[in-house]
Each structure stands twice: as C-alpha cells, then as structure tokens.
Amino acid sequence: MIEQVALSRNHTIVAKVDVDTVDIDFSEMDVAIDFSMPSAAYGNLTKCFEHGVPVISGTTGWLDKYDEAVALCKENKGAFIYASNFSLGVNVFFELNEYLAKMMKNLDQYKVSMEEIHHTQKLDEPSGTAITLAEGIIKNTNYSAWKLENAPAGEIPIVSKRIGTTPGTHSIDYSSEVDSIEIKHTAHNREGFALGAVIAAEWIVGKTGVFTMKDVLNLG
Ligand SMILES: NC(=O)C1=CN([C@@H]2O[C@H](COP(=O)(O)OP(=O)(O)OC[C@H]3O[C@@H](n4cnc5c(N)ncnc54)[C@H](O)[C@@H]3O)[C@@H](O)[C@H]2O)C=CC1
Numbered sequence: 498m499i500e501q502v503a504l505s506r507n508h509t510i511v512a513k514v515d516v517d518t519v520d521i522d523f524s525e526m527d528v529a530i531d532f533s534m535p536s537a538a539y540g541n542l543t544k545c546f547e548h549g550v551p552v553i554s555g556t557t558g559w560l561d562k563y564d565e566a567v568a569l570c571k572e573n574k575g576a577f578i579y580a581s582n583f584s585l586g587v588n589v590f591f592e593l594n595e596y597l598a599k600m601m602k603n604l605d606q607y608k609v610s611m612e613e614i615h616h617t618q619k620l621d622e623p624s625g626t627a628i629t630l631a632e633g634i635i636k637n638t639n640y641s642a643w644k645l646e647n648a649p650a651g652e653i654p655i656v657s658k659r660i661g662t663t664p665g666t667h668s669i670d671y672s673s674e675v676d677s678i679e680i681k682h683t684a685h686n687r688e689g690f691a692l693g694a695v696i697a698a699e700w701i702v703g704k705t706g707v708f709t710m711k712d713v714l715n716l717g
C-alpha cells in the first residue's frame with residue numbers, strides 16, 4: 498500500500514527490504530519507511546541512522562527502545578518520526594482525545610474505558626494507537642496508567658479485540674450512572690496509514706531532528 502501511494506505521488510522506490518534482505522543500498526535513498534515487526538524495527542532504524550537516511554517509523558510494539566532510537570538519531574544528526582498511527586484522521590482524533598480528557602478531568606462521576614479492534618494477524622496488543630490515546634488521557638487527567646481488561650480504580654481499562662480483517666477501530670467511552678460520551682475513529686481500509694506515512698516522508702526530507710505527526714500536519 499505504501500509503494501502504491503508513493504508511486505501515485507511520483508516517487509521512486511529505490512529499495513524494498515524484507516526479513517531476508519541481505520544487502521541494502523542506501524546510496525540513492527532520500528528517506529526510509531519502516532512498517533515491519535516489533536522485533537525488527539529498532540535494528541532497521543539503526544541501520545538507516547548510520548547511513549544518514551531519515552526514517553519514518555510506523556511499526557508498533559518496540560517502544561521500550563524509543564529513547565535509544567532518539568539518542569541514536571541525535572548522535573548521527575539524523576531525522577526521525579515515529580507515529581503509532583499515521584492516518585490524518587487518527588492524528589486529529591489524538592487531539593480531540595486530549596481536549597475531551599481535559600474537560601472530563603474533574604468530573605469524577607465518569608469512568609473512562611477504551612476499546613480497540615484490529616484484524617486477527619496483528620501481533621501486538623493493545624494497539625500502538627490505543628497506547629497513544631491512553632497516554633493522552635493520562636497526561637490530561639488523574640488517571641495514572643492503562644491496563645488490558647480489568648484495570649483497578651485510577652487506571653484506564655483497554656479491551657483489545659481481534660476480528661476478521663478489521664483495519665483499525667478505536668473508541669473511548671466516559672460513562673456515568675446517567676449517560677455516556679463516546680468518541681470513535683474507524684479506519685475503512687489501510688490506505689490512510691500509507692498516505693500519512695508518505696506525507697511524513699515527503700515532509701522530513703532535508704530536515705534534522707526528531708518530530709511527530711503533529712509537526713507534519715501543523716495541528717496546533
Ligand atoms: N503507524 C501506523 O499508522 C500503522 C502501523 N502498523 C504497524 O506496522 C507493523 C506492520 O504491520 P503490517 O503491515 O500489518 O504487518 P505485515 O505482517 O503485513 O507486514 C510486515 C512485513 O515486515 C516484514 N519484515 C519482517 N521482518 C523484517 C525485517 N527485519 N526488516 C524488514 N521487514 C521485515 C514481514 O516479512 C512483512 O512483510 C505493525 O507493527 C503494525 O502495528 C500498521 C498499520 C498502520
């Protein structure tokens with residue numbers, strides 16, 4: 498999908514890398530896009546930084562090494578964007594989530610919960626997007642952590658479901674005894690993720706530093 502979107506925007510694919518690729522020619526690359534596997538992402542980023550190639554990273558499930566990746570990028574005067582979700586709609590949804598969380602902060606009668614639904618091939622749970630959403634709530638409320646399923650008071654419960662070929666659905670619910678407020682993002686297909694990643698790749702060429710999709714999309 499990334500290749501298709503990149504070609505449609507008049508880019509050239511100079512290398513395609515998979516698990517069995519032995520030699521990579523970095524010489525013609527303006528930018529690399531990594532959507533691989535949790536266990537592979539950090540190694541792939543490292544190689545790109547060492548070769549002075551900016552990286553757009555969409556792989557989830559490797560963030561225990563995010564700080565190391567940032568340090569390595571800076572050390573090599575490289576350029577780097579990680580996003581748990583590159584779709585334009587989800588990046589607006591991230592902002593909406595934080596805005597709603599700020600308003601709900603002092604309304605103790607509402608309890609928050611989150612649900613994410615993805616295809617059955619997905620390796621990680623909860624989704625990277627759900628973790629970003631939970632972090633957005635934690636930053637703006639008195640919730641201290643998130644937990645899969647049964648969370649104790651003060652932590653955000655996340656329910657992960659794996660159903661068929663679902664591209665990615667995330668919903669956040671604040672419920673009280675008398676009513677509920679729900680916000681939800683539904684990806685209709687995977688094209689939005691690829692388009693956002695290619696837009697980020699176009700944006701980062703020629704820049705040095707560690708950025709986010711908020712920078713790319715100029716979202717306030
Ligand atoms: N940030 C975002 O917007 C999105 C993130 N993702 C994430 O991207 C990752 C990949 O997801 P999918 O495309 O659904 O998985 P997939 O399984 O369809 O594709 C992953 C590919 O990576 C390859 N691979 C394995 N080891 C590799 C290595 N060492 N170097 C390079 N490639 C390697 C696999 O052979 C496979 O072709 C997951 O972590 C997923 O959560 C997926 C969609 C959107």
Ligand SMILES: O=C(O)C1=N[C@H](C(=O)O)C[C@H](O)C1
Binds near residue numbers: 615616625
């Ligand atoms: O694995 C996927 O498919 C997706 N992964 C990302 C995530 O973990 O949040 C983004 C999107 O939801 C699709």
